[in-house]
Amino acid sequence: MELESIPGIGSKTADALAAVDDPETIIETGDVLALSRVRGISEGRAALIARGAIRRRHDDPGGFLATDRAKSLYGDALSLLQERAVTRYGKKRLETFYPSGVQSRIDEAQAIVETAMEREPSDAVRDALQGVEPLADPTGLRIRDRCLATGDGERYAEAKRRYPEISVETAEDARSIDELARSYSTVIVLDEQFAGLDWSGDVTVEPAALDQPELVAPERLLAFFAVNRSRLEAAAAVHRITGMEPACDLETLADVLSRVHDDGTIVGDEELTRLNVAVDDLDAAVGTATTVADNHLRDAIKKQDVTIQGQDFLSLVEQGARVDSLLARELSDEYDAAIEKARYELVTALQLDEGEAEFVEQIFGGEPTFPVTYREDAVSRFRTELTAERDRRANKLKATLAAELATLQEPVEELVRAALEIDVEQAIATFARDYDCVLPTVTATGGFTIEAGRSPLLDVEFTNVEPVDYSVSGVTLLSGVNSGGKTSTLDLVGLVVIFAHMGMPVPAARAEIQRFSELHYYAKSQGTLDAGAFESTLRDFGSLVDGADGRLVLVDELESITEPGASAKIIAGILEALTETDTTAVFVSHLAGEIQDAAAVSIAVDGIRAKGLVDGELQVDRSPKKDHLARSTPELIVEKLAGEAKDSRFYESLLEKF
Numbered sequence: 001m002e003l004e005s006i007p008g009i010g011s012k013t014a015d016a017l018a019a020v021d022d023p024e025t026i027i028e029t030g031d032v033l034a035l036s037r038v039r040g041i042s043e044g045r046a047a048l049i050a051r052g053a054i055r056r057r058h059d060d061p062g063g064f065l066a067t068d069r070a071k072s073l074y075g076d077a078l079s080l081l082q083e084r085a086v087t088r089y090g091k092k093r094l095e096t097f098y099p100s101g102v103q104s105r106i107d108e109a110q111a112i113v114e115t116a117m118e119r120e121p122s123d124a125v126r127d128a129l130q131g132v133e134p135l136a137d138p139t140g141l142r143i144r145d146r147c148l149a150t151g152d153g154e155r156y157a158e159a160k161r162r163y164p165e166i167s168v169e170t171a172e173d174a175r176s177i178d179e180l181a182r183s184y185s186t187v188i189v190l191d192e193q194f195a196g197l198d199w200s201g202d203v204t205v206e207p208a209a210l211d212q213p214e215l216v217a218p219e220r221l222l223a224f225f226a227v228n229r230s231r232l233e234a235a236a237a238v239h240r241i242t243g244m245e246p247a248c249d250l251e252t253l254a255d256v257l258s259r260v261h262d263d264g265t266i267v268g269d270e271e272l273t274r275l276n277v278a279v280d281d282l283d284a285a286v287g288t289a290t291t292v293a294d295n296h297l298r299d300a301i302k303k304q305d306v307t308i309q310g311q312d313f314l315s316l317v318e319q320g321a322r323v324d325s326l327l328a329r330e331l332s333d334e335y336d337a338a339i340e341k342a343r344y345e346l347v348t349a350l351q352l353d354e355g356e357a358e359f360v361e362q363i364f365g366g367e368p369t370f371p372v373t374y375r376e377d378a379v380s381r382f383r384t385e386l387t388a389e390r391d392r393r394a395n396k397l398k399a400t401l402a403a404e405l406a407t408l409q410e411p412v413e414e415l416v417r418a419a420l421e422i423d424v425e426q427a428i429a430t431f432a433r434d435y436d437c438v439l440p441t442v443t444a445t446g447g448f449t450i451e452a453g454r455s456p457l458l459d460v461e462f463t464n465v466e467p468v469d470y471s472v473s474g475v476t477l478l479s480g481v482n483s484g485g486k487t488s489t490l491d492l493v494g495l496v497v498i499f500a501h502m503g504m505p506v507p508a509a510r511a512e513i514q515r516f517s518e519l520h521y522y523a524k525s526q527g528t529l530d531a532g533a534f535e536s537t538l539r540d541f542g543s544l545v546d547g548a549d550g551r552l553v554l555v556d557e558l559e560s561i562t563e564p565g566a567s568a569k570i571i572a573g574i575l576e577a578l579t580e581t582d583t584t585a586v587f588v589s590h591l592a593g594e595i596q597d598a599a600a601v602s603i604a605v606d607g608i609r610a611k612g613l614v615d616g617e618l619q620v621d622r623s624p625k626k627d628h629l630a631r632s633t634p635e636l637i638v639e640k641l642a643g644e645a646k647d648s649r650f651y652e653s654l655l656e657k658f
């Protein structure tokens, strides 16, 4: 697959993707999580690429949101969902739900949404989700005591790619492997032809090592679990609270996590702790043991009457004998007892086993001396032995744990993925509940029908939003009193249509929405346009009437772009042209009557009616009445004055003009 052919993938991203296993599947499935884990791809870009992949899979040309206002309304719709997601991932994942004009994509999204809407949102889950994030790869890991060795160029490159934390060395013959064994504690040879040979150091021939990170770099697995501990615990909590089947046994996960320190080292067992202490305390313990022996010998000497024949003394002195030989001769039993005490002290202080105790014999032994001395070289040999024993133990534990962790690695990825998906589902479910939403029916034709739609974007509390029924098929003018809710109705229609095309539920009691190819929503312009801007707006509408079939066009008070007389003619012309096409359109206008008069064909007009004025306040029926030209606010006020004034002739004459 040519990665750069996918919308959202440039050359840099393509390079980053080429470095991971199976980028095609990740892209094909629009896997935001896997994409966001590719080095150099942010979650935002991951969502963009995933959306591109979804579009490609559904052969979706895109471009549903055809105008700025349509795009900003989608931004509002998305925010309503995103603000209900807890995790950053959840918010980004929601961006893969985009309004599409392709039925298969809408069906796919609706299937996900339908499951989501069955979810019962809960604060406990929300709290647990706070800690869930996509799993991170540990950084800065460097393993220095081990190397991989191969004589094969390709294998060398592959080893370098898969194990950046380990040195990979070229070794074409047994001699160079032996040399490597002198520089590294462990050499893992990747080439089969060296199997069965004898080596002087710790060399293993493991042709399958490239696929066995638990063998080559158990530290990586340990670090992975250490780095992700809190995310994994949070993901486990989400599963526990929701009762969702986890991808791995949660007790096993808790157990392995308890065996890794935060710095990626193993917690270890009693034996490893003993060996660690023995290595660290060896010097101090030897010193203490020596003192114990000295004290014993000093006491013994103090108590002892040493008698020596004059002849013996003379011959000893003549032979140059020192006090040692006197000790050996006269206090040999006491010296042996002192050495025994020293050995016992060292063995018990460091909790040494039988094999290790043999080294102790060599440390304290040899010629008797006072003060008692020990053999430095024997201590040094013992230290080397203890350190090796400790490392063997640590490596064994590491390997055992890493083998367990290796089997858990995929399941925990799945565990976190499932928890993150719960965030997405819960956000959708919460949105649906907060705004009493239903899943709309998406139809092939018929315009739109919205029953009891309530826009969450109004500047009034949602509980105070009056439900609106509105249904349009074909091209319609929407008239109505000032502040009656015409713009709000267009917003509601736009929002419901966008949600429906995202596969999302809509804030209404029932909705039947035609699958539109594009949404063109033109907001009211702020004042009249200068000649240039007016010309470019006309060009927009020129291309609109020539455009694709199956569009929804929402236009708010286009008359404000120029003077009223010209506006009515222009709008009439646009509507005439649109009636020739397969377009659903709602044009909000205060000039509905004039436009109807100017149009050569009959144009339907709906109206948002004032039920009357109560205490100077307009009482409005928010649901547009079909085929009804609403009376304007000025007309209503003149009518009110005509009814109230003592001499009402002036107002009545005004009223006749409407």
Ligand SMILES: Nc1ncnc2c1ncn2[C@@H]1O[C@H](COP(=O)(O)OP(=O)(O)OP(=O)(O)O)[C@@H](O)[C@H]1O
Pocket: 458, 459, 460, 464, 465, 466, 467, 468, 480, 481, 482, 483, 484, 485, 486, 487, 488, 489, 622
């Ligand atoms: N369905 C509704 N429920 C409650 N309040 C609403 C509803 N629709 C509109 N309103 C209120 O009416 C106000 C005016 O609405 P809107 O701007 O849509 O009217 P309009 O008919 O477009 O006005 P104008 O004629 O000035 O363009 C809104 O700001 C909102 O406070």
